[in-house]
Amino acid sequence: MKNFYFHNPTKVFFGKGEVEKVGKLVKEYGNTVLLVYGKSSIKKMGLYDKVVNLLEKEDIKIIDFGGIDPNPRIESIREGAELCKKHKVDVVLAVGGGSTIDASKGIASAALYDGDPWDFYSYKVESVGALPIASILTLAATGSEMNAGSVVTNFETKEKNGWGSPYTNPKFSILDPVNTFTVSKHQTGCGVVDALTHVYEFYFSNEDAYLNDRVCEGIMKTIIHYGPIALKNPEDYEARANLMFGSTLALNGVSGFAKDFEGFNHITEHVLSAFYDIAHADGLSVLAPHWMEYILSDKTVNKFYEFAVNVWGVHPGKDKMAIAKEGIKRVSEYYKSLDMPLYLKDLNIINPPLDEIVDKTLHRETIGRYVALTKEDVKKILTNAL
Amino acid sequence: MKNFYFHNPTKVFFGKGEVEKVGKLVKEYGNTVLLVYGKSSIKKMGLYDKVVNLLEKEDIKIIDFGGIDPNPRIESIREGAELCKKHKVDVVLAVGGGSTIDASKGIASAALYDGDPWDFYSYKVESVGALPIASILTLAATGSEMNAGSVVTNFETKEKNGWGSPYTNPKFSILDPVNTFTVSKHQTGCGVVDALTHVYEFYFSNEDAYLNDRVCEGIMKTIIHYGPIALKNPEDYEARANLMFGSTLALNGVSGFAKDFEGFNHITEHVLSAFYDIAHADGLSVLAPHWMEYILSDKTVNKFYEFAVNVWGVHPGKDKMAIAKEGIKRVSEYYKSLDMPLYLKDLNIINPPLDEIVDKTLHRETIGRYVALTKEDVKKILTNAL
Numbered sequence: 001m002k003n004f005y006f007h008n009p010t011k012v013f014f015g016k017g018e019v020e021k022v023g024k025l026v027k028e029y030g031n032t033v034l035l036v037y038g039k040s041s042i043k044k045m046g047l048y049d050k051v052v053n054l055l056e057k058e059d060i061k062i063i064d065f066g067g068i069d070p071n072p073r074i075e076s077i078r079e080g081a082e083l084c085k086k087h088k089v090d091v092v093l094a095v096g097g098g099s100t101i102d103a104s105k106g107i108a109s110a111a112l113y114d115g116d117p118w119d120f121y122s123y124k125v126e127s128v129g130a131l132p133i134a135s136i137l138t139l140a141a142t143g144s145e146m147n148a149g150s151v152v153t154n155f156e157t158k159e160k161n162g163w164g165s166p167y168t169n170p171k172f173s174i175l176d177p178v179n180t181f182t183v184s185k186h187q188t189g190c191g192v193v194d195a196l197t198h199v200y201e202f203y204f205s206n207e208d209a210y211l212n213d214r215v216c217e218g219i220m221k222t223i224i225h226y227g228p229i230a231l232k233n234p235e236d237y238e239a240r241a242n243l244m245f246g247s248t249l250a251l252n253g254v255s256g257f258a259k260d261f262e263g264f265n266h267i268t269e270h271v272l273s274a275f276y277d278i279a280h281a282d283g284l285s286v287l288a289p290h291w292m293e294y295i296l297s298d299k300t301v302n303k304f305y306e307f308a309v310n311v312w313g314v315h316p317g318k319d320k321m322a323i324a325k326e327g328i329k330r331v332s333e334y335y336k337s338l339d340m341p342l343y344l345k346d347l348n349i350i351n352p353p354l355d356e357i358v359d360k361t362l363h364r365e366t367i368g369r370y371v372a373l374t375k376e377d378v379k380k381i382l383t384n385a386l
Numbered sequence: 387m388k389n390f391y392f393h394n395p396t397k398v399f400f401g402k403g404e405v406e407k408v409g410k411l412v413k414e415y416g417n418t419v420l421l422v423y424g425k426s427s428i429k430k431m432g433l434y435d436k437v438v439n440l441l442e443k444e445d446i447k448i449i450d451f452g453g454i455d456p457n458p459r460i461e462s463i464r465e466g467a468e469l470c471k472k473h474k475v476d477v478v479l480a481v482g483g484g485s486t487i488d489a490s491k492g493i494a495s496a497a498l499y500d501g502d503p504w505d506f507y508s509y510k511v512e513s514v515g516a517l518p519i520a521s522i523l524t525l526a527a528t529g530s531e532m533n534a535g536s537v538v539t540n541f542e543t544k545e546k547n548g549w550g551s552p553y554t555n556p557k558f559s560i561l562d563p564v565n566t567f568t569v570s571k572h573q574t575g576c577g578v579v580d581a582l583t584h585v586y587e588f589y590f591s592n593e594d595a596y597l598n599d600r601v602c603e604g605i606m607k608t609i610i611h612y613g614p615i616a617l618k619n620p621e622d623y624e625a626r627a628n629l630m631f632g633s634t635l636a637l638n639g640v641s642g643f644a645k646d647f648e649g650f651n652h653i654t655e656h657v658l659s660a661f662y663d664i665a666h667a668d669g670l671s672v673l674a675p676h677w678m679e680y681i682l683s684d685k686t687v688n689k690f691y692e693f694a695v696n697v698w699g700v701h702p703g704k705d706k707m708a709i710a711k712e713g714i715k716r717v718s719e720y721y722k723s724l725d726m727p728l729y730l731k732d733l734n735i736i737n738p739p740l741d742e743i744v745d746k747t748l749h750r751e752t753i754g755r756y757v758a759l760t761k762e763d764v765k766k767i768l769t770n771a772l
Contacts, residue, residue, distance in 0.1 A: 001563075001627040003401025008394070014643075015389025177387075211608040211628045211635070218600030225596065241387040242597045245643070249597070254640055257400075257631070 001209050001258045008253045010146045011172040014245060016237070018174050019136060022051060022093075023058035025172055029132040030090020032061040034083060036104045038068045038096045042138060045182050051095055051136065063087045065107075068096065071153045071160065071273055071280070072103040077117040080107030084131060094135040094170075098142025098151075098194075101135045105150035105168040108133045120163050121152050127165030135173040140180055140244040141191035141281065143198060143251030145173035153274055158360065160270040175248070177240035185231055188243075189338040190281035192227035195247035196220060197265050197284040202256035204295075204303060205370045209258035216255050217310045222246045224311070227338055264291055264368040268378065271360045278347050285340040286347065289332045290385045295371040296324055304328065344385050352386075354379055387595050387644045394639050396532045397558040400631060402623070404560050405433070405522060408479075409440035411558055415518040416476020418447040420469060422490045424454045424482045428524060431568050437481055437522065449473045451493075454482065457539045457546065457659055457666070458489040463503040466493030470517060480521040480556075484528025484580075487521045491536035491554040494519045506549050507538050513551030521559040526566055526630040527577035527667065529584060529637030531559035539660055544746065546656040561634070563626035571617055574629075575724040576667035578613035581633035582606060583651050583670040588642035590681075590689060591756045595644040602641050603696045608632045610697070613724055650677055650754040654764065657746045664733050671726040672733065675718045676771040681757040682710055690714065730771050738772075740765055 042048045065080050094104035108131040110117035119125040137145045148164035203216045223246045229239040269283035296304050301320050308314040308327025341347050358378050366372035428434045451466050480490035494517040496503035505511040523531045534550035589602045609632045615625040655669035682690050687706050694700040694713025727733050744764050752758035
């Protein structure tokens with residue numbers, strides 16, 4: 001087991017009705033809040049009005065900032081930060097999914113910075129601190145509610161970059177599964193794939209982390225189990241609850257304390273998204289099974305065998321390679337059953353500029369910490385995924 | 387899944403050599419440290435000298451306070467708190483196992499309190515704050531390194547009570563598995579049983595917490611796997627590392643976020659310890675299998691079936707009751723293989739005053755949140771364990 005540092009100070013308030021606490025919780029951090037949200041969904045479901053009422057009851061001044069995109073743009077970060085400066089905002093409260101929370105982390109940081117916020121995401125400036133961030137989660141997927149990470153897109157430079165700082169963990173996050181009842185079938189499938197891929201990125205990594213792998217298996221089994229149940233009955237509380245906190249555990253440190261983040265799927269998908277503005281998880285859904293097939297070898301077969309048997313319930317046996325392949329097949333079949341895409345053409349990506357995409361994907365000689373892949377490898381995987 | 391609050395701010399520095407950081411880490415919290423430890427083991431292994439050197443290098447004044455007992459006494463809390471007050475201690479640093487850390491939590495709290503520290507443990511006073519607490523762990527067992535709990539014994543009143551406050555989570559804990567290489571076979575077995583029992587107390591509880599149960603299974607499988615390896619080769623780093631962080635996860639919130647603490651094993655064992663000053667885990671080792679046998683019924687058979695199949699690898703099948711029984715049998719066999727006791731007589735407890743013990747165990751009508759047990763039930767379990 002490798003040396004590691006584990007620290008996650010975010011307070012989680014989980015369960016039905018916990019939103020009622022938001023006014024008093026925000027009040028602990030100040031009197032003026034930037035209320036960040038996406039499109040109209042939180043208004044349709046009545047959450048917007050509820051939150052506004054709860055904040056106003058505590059005499060908290062609300063600066064309204066809606067319209068965050070599913071792949072949040074650097075322009076939104078700039079705009080939100082200006083509002084914070086202008087209105088002397090004390091707290092940034094995200095109400096939404098990972099994109100809204102990610103944007104809030106950028107905004108809260110940029111509010112204390114005089115330069116351009118893209119400096120963070122282009123790794124020119126580490127951090128100068130951040131306003132307190134909080135969240136009310138409405139989508140089980142990214143884990144952003146309990147980690148420091150923030151992914152933002154710059155369509156000018158065709159870059160979608162992840163960044164975080166010691167200041168960008170939310171102070172608190174409110175997770176009420178009921179707030180995910182209205183999530184569409186496609187978004188629910190996306191959440192399942194996103195959370196699973198977070199776990200893959202750790203699971204398929206360092207081999208000497210038994211405890212870490214067993215915990216990962218528990219998280220994956222849960223998400224796999226409840227994905228179809230939530231698709232079939234969107235108001236199944238147990239399914240929504242397990243998917244919600246499962247997604248949190250998939251990227252809050254618990255799934256990867258003793259592992260390195262493999263990286264291939266996320267880095268490659270970020271490039272695809274920056275080219276095509278596809279949903280993050282749609283890209284992951286296409287990439288992961290092709291990547292697994294490609295990196296399966298005598299060197300990795302034991303890990304994929306464990307994956308097949310312990311996660312997908314494939315019957316154990318002597319032919320490890322066959323069983324490993326069966327495990328990967330189960331991933332594709334499962335994604336298909338969720339109506340998630342398996343090929344780039346399913347996303348209407350036809351004849352993509354492969355060389356350009358591959359160039360953007362590899363900043364160094366290779367990509368991937370578990371199996372190092374060259375440009376040629378990545379091009380082959382993308383070709384298999386056409 | 388029930389509503390829950392999850393928050394664990396302790397910083398963990400895990401791995402070989404991490405102790406080197408202790409001087410600079412302590413310095414963040416002040417210049418005078420109370421160095422709390424147990425008997426001679428940390429001196430024998432050279433850890434004491436190393437820590438003293440690292441602290442002195444940062445010009446930190448050390449107030450030495452050794453001699454904490456395996457079941458820490460309220461007298462030690464009183465004495466340590468007096469030292470803190472007298473020397474204006476800034477930080478309490480525990481170097482040792484759970485008892486030393488537990489004692490440090492009491493001391494750090496009592497240092498800011500004018501009354502008697504037993505007021506905390508007898509639930510007369512909640513908390514008045516605490517000095518910053520930190521730990522260097524030398525025994526994988528209790529999880530105290532990453533939670534707020536503290537168990538202290540009052541032999542005058544024959545009470546061993548657990549208590550904690552929002553101030554008693556260690557600020558940081560250093561977990562170097564190498565520091566557990568010299569732990570004796572018996573103490574290693576005790577650690578395994580202690581950590582497993584923490585998980586049992588959550589696992590055998592609320593039935594609607596799929597994610598929580600899958601994570602518990604991962605933790606239990608890891609501890610069960612590495613227990614015998616550490617016993618056979620005490621210097622196996624992977625075994626010690628997995629047992630160490632496995633024990634942490636067993637009681638840091640990750641194993642029980644959506645569950646209630648069952649309680650029977652811990653409460654009953656605390657009474658046994660207060661009567662006989664036995665090692666906590668020796669008591670747990672005797673109690674848990676008899677408790678499992680007793681509470682197995684048509685109502686609980688599904689949970690015990692899961693336990694048998696998912697944790698102990700019993701082959702699935704139709705006769706759930708037989709498979710559940712086989713799982714419990716595996717627990718006893720496993721404990722026996724670790725040379726842990728299965729009966730009270732193995733601990734030289736002969737003809738115990740059962741009625742008196744049962745009276746101390748039940749403060750209310752029943753004990754146990756999963757299966758509520760009456761005085762009569764508890765007496766029967768103890769009789770089976772004679």
